[in-house]
Each structure stands twice: as C-alpha cells, then as structure tokens.
Amino acid sequence: MPSRVEAFFGFIGRRVIPVRRDIHYASKIINDTFYWTFVSPVKGKPVRVRAAVSEIVKAGYNAVPIVAVISLFVGIILALQAAYQLKRVGALIYVANLVGVSITRELGPILTAIIVAGRSGSAFAAEIGSMKSAEEVDALVTMGINPVRFLVTPKLLALMLMLPALTVFSDMIGIFGGFLLSTTVIGIHPYNYFQQSVNALLVKDVVTGLVKAWAFGIVITIVGAYQGFKVEGGAEEVGRRTTASVVASIFLVIVFDLFFTTLFYYFT
C-alpha cells in the first residue's frame, strides 16, 4: 500500500517542516541579535545608547518595587520553613546559612528572572508584535534600518545589565527578610545572624547567581523578540504571542538554570 507509506511520511513531514522553519527563524534572530549587539559596534555602527537607557529604566528601575516586595516575602517564608525543620535538631542558627545560600545561589536569580520575564519579556513581544502588524517594522527596513539593531539591541543590553543588578538587589532584600524574621520571631541575636551569614556565604555563591541572571537576561530578550517578530496577523496574534513569550521564557529560564546549576556543581 504505497498510499499508507505516503501518508506516514507525509505525517512526519507536516510535523517536521514547520519545526525546522521555526528553528531556522530562531537561529536567525539569535545570530542577528548578537551580530548587531557585539560585532557591528566594532565596525562603526554604534548602538542606540539613549534607547538602551530608556529600556534600562523601563525593565530595571521600574521593576525595583515588585522585586523588593517579592524578595522580602520569599526571604521571610524561607526563614520560617527552615526554622520549622531546624528547631527539631536545635540548629536554629543555621537558618542564616540556609537563607543566605539558597537566595544568592538560586532564588534571587530565578525570582528576578520570572518577574522580568512577566514584565519585560511580554512587553518586548507585544511592542515588536504590534509594530510588526502596523507595518512599522517594514517601514524601518525600507528606511535601511535593521529592525533587530533598532529594537532588540537596546533591550538586550538593558536586560544583560539590569537582570544581574536586580538580582543583587533581590539577594540583599531576601537576606534582609530572613534576618528580619529570625531576629524577631525566632529570636536569634542580630549580630549572631549577621556573623553566621557572612561566614556561610562565599563569593562564588553570589557570582554564580549573577552569571545565571546574565544568561536569563539574554534568554528573556531573545524569546520576546522572536515571538514579536513572528506576528503576522493583527491584535489577536499579538496577544497570543505575548502569552507564548512569557510561557516560553519562563520555561527556558528554568532549563538554563538546570544547565548552569549542574555546571557549577561540578566545576566550582
């Protein structure tokens, strides 16, 4: 039955060809983004500094309150959960170690990344997507301006800077949250808590967290840009792509987190 064989290969083809096209498109966006951000400035095509500053304000500065509140709460929750277990073995002072290390190595970067993906990743996709559907991207091309250079490079620079910066901030607030709870509710002496934290934390804990945050910034920007540039239709598709960008960037942030955590586990 050749028709059944045909149908089988047809089935595979119909599934594989769109995926291959998506991979091609995604790699083109990644390639263009890195070219226009890192290579072309060397060749004398400067990046748009003012646009980058404006993105820094939008993606970084404006996210400070929400990052602060969430980090504070997570720090408190973490201290409570740790105390719940540690008081059984009479090791309450180790709350400081647990809070400090888990916030700097893991929770600070990932919480910040998730907040930024929700705030800025979606905004990137929606902005580029609606520009695409209003022919603004086409207009840029016909003016001889590369849309990736014009739109994505400032965003990438902003997130590469601001995600680590917000993570440092989140680390501090999170540890402060743990400190606040431990010194009041649990009754650890503030100086002891401080000393314990300083002893427990290593520079590499903070640095690995920041390296992760930097990578998350790249992931979020590229996913947002990719989804934005994929918009072909109108408003409905902008909405769909915005949702897709948040889901995909949170997923990829977790995947990259797994990768980096494994890497640091073996090599630091």
Place this chain on the structure above:
Amino acid sequence: MENAIEVTGLQTHYGEREILKSINVSVPRGKTSVILGGSGCGKSTLLKHLIGLLRPTRGKISINGRDIAVMEEEELNEVRKKMGVLFQGAALLNSMTVAENVALPIREHTGLNESTIMIMVRMKLDLVGLSGFEKFYPSQLSGGMKKRAGLARALALDPELLFFDEPSAGLDPVTAAGLDDLILKLRNVFGITIVVVTHELPSVFTIADYVIMLDAGEVIFSGVLDELRRSENERIRMFLERKPEMKTYSPDDYFRFIVGD
C-alpha cells in the same frame, strides 16, 4: 522614455499559492505610475517586491539598472536610501514624536549635526503642510495628518523614487484630494519618480501619467491614461465602470456547491 524600474519575468509565491505569474512591468522615470487592480490581484505584493521587502521566486527587478532581487542586504540598503515609502497606515513609530520620526532616516544615514537635522525636518514638515506639529505624537494626529507625516519621513533623504501604498485609503474625499495634490506637486516640482498602488478611480485620473493594471496576478494593461480610457478589455471596463462581478451558477451547480460536493 527612460525607465526607472524594470521588472522582467517576476514570479512569486505565497506558500504554495502563485501570486504574480511571471509579469513584466516598467516604470518611466520622472512620472507618476499607478498600479491599479482589484483586491487580491497582487498589487501590494508587487509593491513589496519593488521596495525590496520580499524576494521573488524568479525574475529580475532592476532599479536604476541594478537588479535588487539578487542583492545583499548591505547593498540593498544603499538603494533604499534613494527611495521613500508611504505605507497604508503611515507606519510612524508611535514611541517617537513627528519630528523624531522624520529625523530618523537622516540621523541613521548621515552624520549631520542636530541643528541641521532639525532644519531639514522643519522643511519637510512644511512641504507636507504640517508645520508646528513637530512635538506631536502620531496618536495625537488624524489619519490624513499621519499620512502627511509619513510622507515627510519618506521625503527626508530627498529620494529619487517614491512609493505610495493606498494613499487615499481610509481618508475622506477632501483629505484624499489634498494628498493627491501633494503627489502632483512632488512630481512637478522635484521630478521624483512616483509609484502609487491604489484602487481609487478618482485619484487615478487626477495623478496618473502611466497606468499598470493587474488582474489575478497578471498585467492586463500598461500604458498612458488615455489608452486606459479607450481600452475595450472587458476586465478594464468592469473596473472603470464599477460593474460588479457576476457569478452565475446553474441550479445544478448551485446545489452541488451548497452541499459541499
């Protein structure tokens, strides 16, 4: 008559569907050419090829004697600096003021200082009748003003070629006539080669020197306006006289159609 644009054997596909069926078109220099045709005839697709937004499946598109279909992006950008495009919705960048929009191509492609750029911007805005609107954002402008601002941006680098995509779409007759006047002025005063894609007949008879008519992906007419008026072609007459397309089914065919056979 020298041609600014010469299209030979242009064939394009959208997915599997063939849009333009190996067409030949030429656009005379220093004239206003109108690409005419009903919805879905491929006229917007043709425009997108002329401005280098789409790459053809087959064929040559020569602009000033150079084939843009095979050009690298860098080379194409050089050609694009000599052309201006006014999109259907004006396509102004909403995050920037009118002045910043008009200044954008100048800032990107020249090393002029800020005060010179602002003088150029004011000149272009004055040319399209938008003096005093520098600080406005596109969302604060009416449809007609947006198109004028878009035109000022298209004119920013003093192009040799100017493309209009449906300039009068969505405008009231008075505003549309104003835009037509502007198109005439640009041709008469600056001698720019203008290509207009439209289906608005009153505007065609006002601005066109040369008409190219497309139907179902094929060129059914190209020539001067008088020849178009005299044409005996059935499709052209239907278009000019605004006759609806009659689809007549036999009762049997109709029955087969509605039961989806």
